[in-house]
Amino acid sequence: xxxxxNANKTxxxxxxxxxxxxxxxxxCGQAGKLNLDADEDQEIVIECRRRPExxxxxxxxxxxxCPEWEATDFGYILKxxxxxxxxxxGYLGWTLxxxxxxxxxxxxxxxxxxxRDCVMEKGAHTVIPIPRxxxxxxxxxxxxxxxxxxxxIDLNDEAKVREFVDEVKPESxxxxxxxxxxxxxxxxxxxxxxxxxxxxxxTLKLLWIMKDIVPESTLIKLGTMGEYxxxxxxxxxxxxxxxxxxxxxxxxxxxxxxxxxxPRDPASYYHVSKVQDTFNILEACKYWWLRSYDVMxxxxxxxxxxxxxxDKRLRTRFDIDEWFGTVINRFxxxxxxxxxxxxxxxxxxxxGFIALNDAMQCMVRLIISPPEPGQYDVVNQVSGLxxxxxxxxxxxRVGINKFNLDVKIQRLENPRVEADTHPFEVVSKKLPRVxxxxxxxxxxxxxxxxxxxxxxxxxxxxxxxKRQTIMPVTTWQGEKRKMKELEQYNPGTKxxxxxxxxxxx
Amino acid sequence: MxxxxxxxxxxGIPYELMKNLSDKDIMPNFKELCKNYIFLRxxxxxxxxxxxxxxxxxxGKNPGEHGIFGxxxxxxxxxxxxxxxxxxxxxxxxxxxxxxxxHIILNVPSTYPAKELNGIHIAGFVALDLKKAxxxxxxxxxxxxxxxxxxxxxxxxxxxxxxxxxxxLSRVLSIRKKTYQSLWNEFKWDNFMVVITSTDRFGxxxxxxYENENHENHxxxxxxxxxxxxxxxxxxxxxxxxxxxxILSDHGMESVNVNFNLNTFLEQEGYLKLGSEGKNxxxxxxxxxxxxxxxxxxxxxxxxxxxxxxxxxxxGKSILDGLKNSLLDLKYEGKKVIKKIYEKEKIYxxxxxxxxxxxxxxxxxxxxxxxxxxxxxxxxxxxxxGMHNANAFILINKDxxxxxPSVENIxxxxx
Numbered sequence: 007x008x009x010x011x012n013a014n015k016t017x018x019x020x021x022x023x024x025x026x027x028x029x030x031x032x033x034c035g036q037a038g039k040l041n042l043d044a045d046e047d048q049e050i051v052i053e054c055r056r057r058p059e060x061x062x063x064x065x066x067x068x069x070x071x072c073p074e075w076e077a078t079d080f081g082y083i084l085k086x087x088x089x090x091x092x093x094x095x096g097y098l099g100w101t102l103x104x105x106x107x108x109x110x111x112x113x114x115x116x117x118x119x120x121x122r123d124c125v126m127e128k129g130a131h132t133v134i135p136i137p138r139x140x141x142x143x144x145x146x147x148x149x150x151x152x153x154x155x156x157x158x159i160d161l162n163d164e165a166k167v168r169e170f171v172d173e174v175k176p177e178s179x180x181x182x183x184x185x186x187x188x189x190x191x192x193x194x195x196x197x198x199x200x201x202x203x204x205x206x207x208x209t210l211k212l213l214w215i216m217k218d219i220v221p222e223s224t225l226i227k228l229g230t231m232g233e234y235x236x237x238x239x240x241x242x243x244x245x246x247x248x249x250x251x252x253x254x255x256x257x258x259x260x261x262x263x264x265x266x267x268x269p270r271d272p273a274s275y276y277h278v279s280k281v282q283d284t285f286n287i288l289e290a291c292k293y294w295w296l297r298s299y300d301v302m303x304x305x306x307x308x309x310x311x312x313x314x315x316x317d318k319r320l321r322t323r324f325d326i327d328e329w330f331g332t333v334i335n336r337f338x339x340x341x342x343x344x345x346x347x348x349x350x351x352x353x354x355x356x357x358g359f360i361a362l363n364d365a366m367q368c369m370v371r372l373i374i375s376p377p378e379p380g381q382y383d384v385v386n387q388v389s390g391l392x393x394x395x396x397x398x399x400x401x402x403r404v405g406i407n408k409f410n411l412d413v414k415i416q417r418l419e420n421p422r423v424e425a426d427t428h429p430f431e432v433v434s435k436k437l438p439r440v441x442x443x444x445x446x447x448x449x450x451x452x453x454x455x456x457x458x459x460x461x462x463x464x465x466x467x468x469x470x471x472k473r474q475t476i477m478p479v480t481t482w483q484g485e486k487r488k489m490k491e492l493e494q495y496n497p498g499t500k501x502x503x504x505x506x507x508x509x510x511x
Numbered sequence: 512m513x514x515x516x517x518x519x520x521x522x523g524i525p526y527e528l529m530k531n532l533s534d535k536d537i538m539p540n541f542k543e544l545c546k547n548y549i550f551l552r553x554x555x556x557x558x559x560x561x562x563x564x565x566x567x568x569x570x571g572k573n574p575g576e577h578g579i580f581g582x583x584x585x586x587x588x589x590x591x592x593x594x595x596x597x598x599x600x601x602x603x604x605x606x607x608x609x610x611x612x613x614h615i616i617l618n619v620p621s622t623y624p625a626k627e628l629n630g631i632h633i634a635g636f637v638a639l640d641l642k643k644a645x646x647x648x649x650x651x652x653x654x655x656x657x658x659x660x661x662x663x664x665x666x667x668x669x670x671x672x673x674x675x676x677x678x679x680l681s682r683v684l685s686i687r688k689k690t691y692q693s694l695w696n697e698f699k700w701d702n703f704m705v706v707i708t709s710t711d712r713f714g715x716x717x718x719x720x721y722e723n724e725n726h727e728n729h730x731x732x733x734x735x736x737x738x739x740x741x742x743x744x745x746x747x748x749x750x751x752x753x754x755x756x757x758i759l760s761d762h763g764m765e766s767v768n769v770n771f772n773l774n775t776f777l778e779q780e781g782y783l784k785l786g787s788e789g790k791n792x793x794x795x796x797x798x799x800x801x802x803x804x805x806x807x808x809x810x811x812x813x814x815x816x817x818x819x820x821x822x823x824x825x826x827g828k829s830i831l832d833g834l835k836n837s838l839l840d841l842k843y844e845g846k847k848v849i850k851k852i853y854e855k856e857k858i859y860x861x862x863x864x865x866x867x868x869x870x871x872x873x874x875x876x877x878x879x880x881x882x883x884x885x886x887x888x889x890x891x892x893x894x895x896x897g898m899h900n901a902n903a904f905i906l907i908n909k910d911x912x913x914x915x916p917s918v919e920n921i922x923x924x925x926x
Contacts, residue, residue, distance in 0.1 A: 017591070027639040029594060031805060033715035033895055034523070034561050034620075035582050035637040036665045051594055051639075060586055062639070063593035066793050071589045071818060 010070070011442030012081040012375040017065035019376045021177035021222045022074060022084065023052040026062055042295060042379060080370045081442060083109060089373060090176035091115035092161055092183030092212075094154070095122070095139055098228070098306065098365065099182040100322045104313035105366045106373070107152030114155040114174045116167070117183070120204065121323070121330070124190060130327035130475040133339060133468040134309070134459065137319065145319035161208035168215045175220055178373045181209065181227045184283075188232070188274035188422070189480040190329045198275040205279035206286070213290040224376040225287065225298040226369065231358045231388060231432070233281050233302060235271025240429035242510065244268050245436055246284075246300060246384020273424050274482070284384075291382035298381075299372050303365060304358030304388035307334035308452045309459045311363045322362075324460075327475035334359065334449075336476060337398055338456045341405040341413045343469045345476065346494055351420030353395035354504030356430035358388030361447035371441040386434040389445040391507035395500065397449075402497030404453045409461065413497055418489040421481040431508035438511050514753040516925040518704040519746055520568075521739065522561060522620065523711030523897075525763025526552045526904035528721065532740075537733050540744030544758070544906055553903035554917035555762040557858050557871050558806055560899060561636075561711065562595065562621040564761035564918050569604035569619060569704075571922030576861030577602040579621065580868060582637075583804050583882075590792035590817060592804075594637065597622045601863055605702065605922055606630065612701035615694050618661070618687060619706050620761075630700060633690070635708055636662045657690050663712050671894070676716055677731045680709040681738055688742050695749060702925070705746075707739060714764035718897030722766050755926050756908040761918065763902035767895060768877035771841065771848050772886040773803040779889065780837050782830075791884050797821050800830050806899070807849075807872025807880030809834065831869055838872065843890050848878035876900065 017023040028038040028048040038048060051062035056074050069075040075082035089106055093099040094115025107113045117139070125131060136142065139156060146152045155174065159166045161183045171179075184205040185191070191201035209227070216223060234243045244252075250264040267288070270281040283300075290296045309315070314322050325331045326339040337347045360368075368387050377383055392400075398415045405411035420426055437443035460466065479486045521529075529550075533542035544550075556563040556574065558581060566572075566579040574580050578601035586593045593599075600621075606614040606628045614630035616622065623634035625646035633654065634644040638661045645651050663683045667675045684707060691705045713721075713735060720732040743758060750756055777783035784798040795802060797819045799812040811827050814820040822830060835852050842848065851873040859867045872880045879898040881891075905916060911924055 029637055029639075030665070031582055031594075032893070033665070034711055035594070036662055036712075037637045037639045038666075049592070049594075058598050060593050061596040061599045062637075063586060063591050064791065066591040066790060067586060067589045071591075 010077060010081045011371065011440065013068060013070040015069045015375055017052055017054065017067050017072075018378050020069070020072070020084065021087070021224065021376060022054055022056045023065050024055055024222060025379060026051050026053050029062070078109070080109070080367070081374050083374050084177065086110065086112050087373070088112045088114065088174060088177045090171070090174055090179045092179065092181045093117055093121070094156065094182075095119055096182055097323050097325070098362075100142065101311055101314050101362060102180060102182070102366055102369055103154055104146060104150060104152065104320060105311055105370060107146060107154060108150055108313050109370065113152065114176065116157050116159040116161065116170060118158055118160040120185060124185065124187070125325055125327060125330055128327045128329050128475055130325065130330075130472045131468065132323035133326055133465050133472070134321050134324035135464065135468065136321060136323050141319070145317070149317050149320060150313060161212065162204060164211045164215070167212065168219070171215050172219050176223055178224045178226060178376065179212070179216065179220075180369065180373065181212070181225060183208065184228065184279070185276065187329045188276045189478070191274050191276035191279070192482050192484065193480050194484050201276050202279045202282070205276075206282045209283045210286050213286060213296065216296055217290065217294045221294065221296060224373070225296065226372050227283060227287055227298060227300050229280050229284060229300045229302045229384070230277065231302045231304050231386065232277045233270050233272055233284060234268065235273055236356070236425050236428040236430060237271065238425060238428055240431060242431040242433050242508075243386065244433050245386045246302065273422070288382045291380050295380040297377040297379055298383070299377060300382065300384045301368070301372065302384060302386045304360045305332050305334070306360060306362060306365055307332055307456070308362035308447065309456050310361070310447070310452060311366050326469060327472065328478045328480060331476065333357070333394060334397055334401065334453065335456070337401040338453060339460055339469045340476060341401050341411055342457055342460045342466060343473060344412060345473055346414040346416040347398045347401060348477065349394055349398055349415060349417045350422060350478065351417070351426035352504070353393070353398065353417060354427040355394050355424065356391055356428065356505065356507045357394070358386065358391050358432050358434070359449070360387055360389045361452045363447050364389050364445045367446065368437050368441070368443050371437070371443055375441055383436075385436045385441075386432055387437060388432055388434045389447075390449060391430060391432055391509050392449070393504060393507070396502070399497050400449060401453055404450055405457060406497065408454050409457055414494055415497055416494040417492040418478065419492060421478045421489055423482040427504045429505045431510065433510040435511055512751045512753055514755065514926045515700065515751065516702045516755045516757070517746065517750060518702075519743065519758045520565075520619065520704070520706030521710050521758065521760050522706055522708045523714045523762060523764050523899065524760045524904070525765065525900060525902040527902065528764070529904050532733070532736050537736050538740035538743070540740045540747060541758070541906070544743070544747065544908070548906055548908045549911060550904065550906045552915060553759055553905040554915060555901040555903045556918050557853060557873070558808065559762040559901040560806065561761050564903070565620045565622075565706075566600055567918040568759070568761065568921045569622070570600070570602040571605070571919055572602045573859055573861055573919060575859030575864040575867060578863040578866060580866065581804055581806070581808055584866075585792060585804070585810070585817070587816060588818060590795055590819070592791055596637070597624055597626065597634065605925065606632070609701070613698060614702045615697065615700050615704070617691055617694065617705040618708060619704060620708060631694060631697065634661070635706055638662070653693070654690070657693065658686060659690055660686055663709060665712060665716070673717060673720065673728050674731070677728065677735060680713055680735055684709045684738055684742065688745065692745070707742060710739060714897040715895050716897070718764060718766055755924065757921065757924060758906040759921065760903040763900040764897045765876055765900045767879050767898040769843055770879045770881045770891045770893060771843065772881050772883055772889055772891060773807060773809070773872070774882060774884050775886045775889045776838070776841060777801055777803065782834060785885060794884060795819055801834055801869075803880075803882040804868065805882035807874060808868030808882070809870035809872070811869050827869070835870065843878060846875070848875050849873070850875045
């Protein structure tokens with residue numbers, strides 16, 4: 007049998023292992039304060055919260071050996087592992103809560119409904135209707151037998167977050183609790199401040215809380231591929247850190263770049279907030295031996311996981327407005343409502359993408375394969391690279407072939423400050439090679455599934471009600487205005503131009 | 512006044528030292544006690560180390576019954592080194608067996624973390640957190656006010672400053688004394704047990720200052736034992752006329768000549784095969800027949816017990832026989848380093864014998880067995896000057912009818 011991806015992880019990675027200190031056994035055993043840099047005579051010892059009868063021991067039991075970790079299709083899973091999801095009411099948060107609950111995790115979460123409020127502020131709504139949280143929780147319990155422990159808390163309310171973390175003592179914290187919108191952060195000064203305050207400061211507070219209460223827990227933080235920008239040199243987008251053999255050459259001299267953080271080139275104040283998070287987390291891992299995976303997620307799309315698709319009451323939200331609608335989700339909703347698919351600028355922008363179900367698979371794999379104390383690692387969570395033009399063509403093709411839709415594509419003046427033609431090479435090796443990630447969802451398949459859902463009468467009607475919110479009016483100059491239409495064309499009539507993406511997996 | 516038990520432990524001090532320093536009037540209080548009471552050699556545990564010995568002293572049980580066989584163990588179905596503690600002890604100590612009596616238990620090694628009892632328990636080494644070492648928790652503040660220390664700061668020893676280390680030993684001994692004095696009248700108790708552990712640290716790091724009378728710190732050594740003797744005298748002065756008073760050590764100490772790395776020997780003889788992956792015992796490969804845990808505990812790499820275990824029940828005995836012969840031939844500069852090898856069935860009894868080492872090495876004087884993994888040299892010297900031996904002592908203020916008692920008998924002497 008093939009070894010599971012996390013079989014060789016050890017107590018060193020396990021959140022149940024409490025680092026206790028160092029013991030020097032050369033002369034009857036002298037206990038010392040925890041020093042992770044101590045020499046080899048100072049054995050680092052842990053206590054297992056789940057197996058206190060073992061006493062103190064060196065953190066070397068593998069997940070494969072430990073009876074607390076059970077083999078599943080995702081890898082070894084810690085029995086009843088406690089995972090707290092920040093932003094549990096969101097598109098990803100709710101989906102992950104159900105996935106984890108179904109797998110036997112003890113799920114808790116907080117949210118203050120910022121996403122609902124921000125979308126409402128835009129005059130939009132989730133086109134897939136979602137009930138109030140109390141009803142969602144009841145549905146999860148009634149239909150899936152999952153008990154989710156929820157508290158309405160603003161992540162910026164340090165006292166309440168501290169109290170909740172202290173009460174739950176999560177073994178992993180998935181941080182989806184940020185405002186995930188570039189145009190929202192560019193709307194005006196107040197929005198820029200709100201995004202950075204919500205994202206950067208709340209995360210900073212969370213790090214201090216984790217240090218004090220759950221230092222053995224892992225922070226799995228949602229970053230974005232957008233942190234890297236799109237380097238015009240074509241430099242590959244490594245996974246957060248330069249590989250060991252990377253070199254820099256200047257003035258006839260050379261230096262190693264191995265292990266250093268790669269440059270960030272964010273493209274909005276939202277993306278800047280994610281970059282700032284990255285450095286705050288990196289420092290916390292360095293100063294306090296916290297552990298974190300920073301997940302540079304590609305643009306997310308889709309409506310499917312086994313759990314959310316199992317009943318209408320369990321569905322997750324689906325936004326299509328210019329602030330919160332991601333590109334494929336937006337295109338599909340435009341296609342089903344006879345709105346031309348809107349491309350910004352030349353449409354030769356290339357981005358990394360991942361389907362909702364695949365993203366959830368990645369998250370489960372990361373949660374059950376925690377980093378070591380002090381380890382900060384980055385994964386590029388992407389399953390395919392696509393040019394925006396090509397995506398529009400794909401959505402149109404599926405719409406026309408499978409649903410007989412009349413789909414048009416239009417190019418608009420680009421409201422953003424971004425390169426709309428650029429090379430793009432993405433490295434995404436860790437998830438497939440280290441964590442056993444195996445993408446299950448093809449782009450065409452998920453688009454077809456999305457169309458099927460969005461064509462339901464109620465949902466189509468909700469798209470139609472808010473169709474004006476899809477069109478971009480937020481520019482990077484902080485102005486609100488209608489974008490000029492550059493051209494409109496039929497799918498399949500344009501010759502492909504621009505760079506071809508390179509995907510290193 | 513109803514009879515009580517007072518036990519004073521002096522960790523790691525051999526019979527010979529107590530006798531010698533009493534005879535020389537360095538320890539006049541102890542000398543006086545020897546005149547009036549019974550002073551005997553006490554047989555330490557096998558192996559003669561604190562965790563095993565104190566576990567036998569407080570339970571009256573054999574390691575096969577209490578389940579502690581060393582400072583380290585290997586967690587079943589893994590090669591992960593564990594450090595058994597009070598949670599691992601399989602038998603109740605006397606204070607849990609006598610819940611109607613009130614107890615004050617101070618600084619007994621291997622009783623960390625402290626557990627609920629009718630009284631007060633402040634655990635001794637190896638203890639990583641004063642809060643978890645203390646029951647009830649209210650006494651943590653009391654200890655902090657006394658600037659209580661569980662152990663000395665041995666980094667001073669590694670910094671090669673004997674003077675600083677002696678000062679540290681005295682400092683911690685004095686805190687221990689203040690602590691016991693503060694607790695003595697805390698409430699009416701039935702059993703009071705306190706252990707001086709600075710003495711073991713003295714033995715490991717500073718034994719040469721005792722043995723070598725010309726050593727520049729010999730006088731400092733003697734003054735340290737005067738302080739120990741003052742501790743003894745102080746307790747004695749507080750005793751009631753019906754109290755049973757026991758002073759004892761858990762093992763003895765002697766000068767170390769050279770360490771011998773038993774796992775290196777097993778590698779050389781083909782019993783142990785190590786891979787390059789992993790740390791410590793996780794490097795053990797399937798071809799391994801046996802390995803050693805500190806100090807000289809030999810374990811067969813049994814197929815049903817370890818992930819890379821390969822030795823079946825049927826072949827165990829012949830492997831052990833061959834190994835014993837090889838080990839008994841081991842020599843350093845022409846002299847044998849192993850005096851005797853015990854087989855587990857002959858020394859242990861009880862429900863946990865199956866967890867015991869298959870063989871336990873009893874070394875010749877001055878040759879210290881070590882279980883380090885991956886050492887290149889078979890014989891090595893380091894900066895520790897003392898090593899354990901089995902020659903513990905006991906002094907008791909009442910008649911006992913055993914000529915050579917062992918650590919497992921102590922409970923019988925208590926009222």
